[in-house]
Amino acid sequence: MQRSTGGCCSFTLLVAVIGIVFCFVECVGGSSHHASNNTSNGINDLRCQVILNHVVYEPDSQGHTARDEFYGCHPILPSGGVSGQMFKVELPDHIGQDEKERIRRGQPVVLSVPGGTLSLEHVRIPNATAVHVVNNLPDSSRRKLRIAPAKEGVLSLLPIRIITPDSEPTYSADRLHEVLFLEEVSLNQQMRRCSFDKLGFKPTKYGVLEVFVDVNAKGSPYSVISNAADALAIELVDEVVENIREAADLVMFIIPPGTNGGWAAYGNVNGVGTTFNNRWAAYPGAQMHEIGHNLGLFHAKDGGNEYGDTTGSMGSAPDIPNYPKRCFNGHVSCTAAFEGSPALGLQGFPL
Numbered sequence: 001m002q003r004s005t006g007g008c009c010s011f012t013l014l015v016a017v018i019g020i021v022f023c024f025v026e027c028v029g030g031s032s033h034h035a036s037n038n039t040s041n042g043i044n045d046l047r048c049q050v051i052l053n054h055v056v057y058e059p060d061s062q063g064h065t066a067r068d069e070f071y072g073c074h075p076i077l078p079s080g081g082v083s084g085q086m087f088k089v090e091l092p093d094h095i096g097q098d099e100k101e102r103i104r105r106g107q108p109v110v111l112s113v114p115g116g117t118l119s120l121e122h123v124r125i126p127n128a129t130a131v132h133v134v135n136n137l138p139d140s141s142r143r144k145l146r147i148a149p150a151k152e153g154v155l156s157l158l159p160i161r162i163i164t165p166d167s168e169p170t171y172s173a174d175r176l177h178e179v180l181f182l183e184e185v186s187l188n189q190q191m192r193r194c195s196f197d198k199l200g201f202k203p204t205k206y207g208v209l210e211v212f213v214d215v216n217a218k219g220s221p222y223s224v225i226s227n228a229a230d231a232l233a234i235e236l237v238d239e240v241v242e243n244i245r246e247a248a249d250l251v252m253f254i255i256p257p258g259t260n261g262g263w264a265a266y267g268n269v270n271g272v273g274t275t276f277n278n279r280w281a282a283y284p285g286a287q288m289h290e291i292g293h294n295l296g297l298f299h300a301k302d303g304g305n306e307y308g309d310t311t312g313s314m315g316s317a318p319d320i321p322n323y324p325k326r327c328f329n330g331h332v333s334c335t336a337a338f339e340g341s342p343a344l345g346l347q348g349f350p351l
């Protein structure tokens with residue numbers, strides 16, 4: 001069933017996917033031949049592109065914000081492409097700082113996990129000592145691996161509003177379109193302002209893409225919902241893509257309320273994906289923060305507080321619509337995102 005709504009190119013497609021998540025594990029897991037590379041010793045070799053994610057949690061009753069940092073595995077497909085589905089992976093201790101720094105910088109790092117399999121949320125590693133980074137990737141593979149987004153120009157952004165049998169995001173597709181692209185303190189307008197009009201965002205022809213996932217949000221890990229949505233979304237776009245991240249410069253998953261844990265949002269560092277817990281997708285503080293991670297920005301600390309510098313968007317984010325009209329602090333802007341721009345943040349943007 002397909003429904004198009006007029007105003008801002010919203011696009012609704014409902015697809016039933018009974019058991020999609022379980023099917024994915026069965027079909028792509030290391031125990032099958034689909035995402036595995038047979039090695040000469042006959043052991044299936046699960047391969048992942050590794051990315052770094054930063055998660056922020058809802059403030060607790062004292063207003064404290066917790067964070068988490070984890071590595072995600074995007075399984076390498078038999079074609080050499082990369083699945084958009086993401087599984088948490090623990091990097092063994094012998095994976096060194098050099099490789100971790102490459103991951104932080106958004107450079108292609110492929111991990112080989114002999115005998116590895118995929119559970120709903122995680123990569124299962126039977127033998128940590130056998131895990132290694134694959135060097136000498138052929139150029140054809142490198143081209144298919146995710147790269148960091150451009151920091152200038154007008155980037156296309158594909159928001160995916162996920163509906164489940166028991167839940168749907170508070171904000172409609174039309175409302176999300178407004179708070180992402182149109183309003184004065186939307187992601188687009190705020191990033192333009194903060195980059196001196198070097199960087200902005202536009203929707204794709206799909207507008208806010210709505211995807212129905214037949215897995216209840218309540219009791220599910222957020223990655224199970226976003227992985228199922230990714231698998232469906234690639235069937236809904238005109239382009240032939242292996243993961244939905246190929247259909248736009250940036251992709252944003254909006255998860256309906258009810259998933260496990262008190263998380264608010266997370267973003268790939270030097271990557272193209274962000275994921276928001278329901279209404280956090282509409283708050284400019286969170287939008288700028290997570291897209292900031294995509295642009296390679298890290299947190300603005302103050303003393304021992306990871307998010308302590310709230311003069312800029314890489315500090316903590318308030319859960320308030322259309323607020324704050326805030327940029328990045330001078331250090332964050334100059335070291336990462338908008339080199340060559342005049343100094344930002346401390347000299348003239350209201351909080």
Ligand SMILES: [Zn+2]
Pocket residue numbers: 054055056289293299
């Ligand atoms: Zn963060």
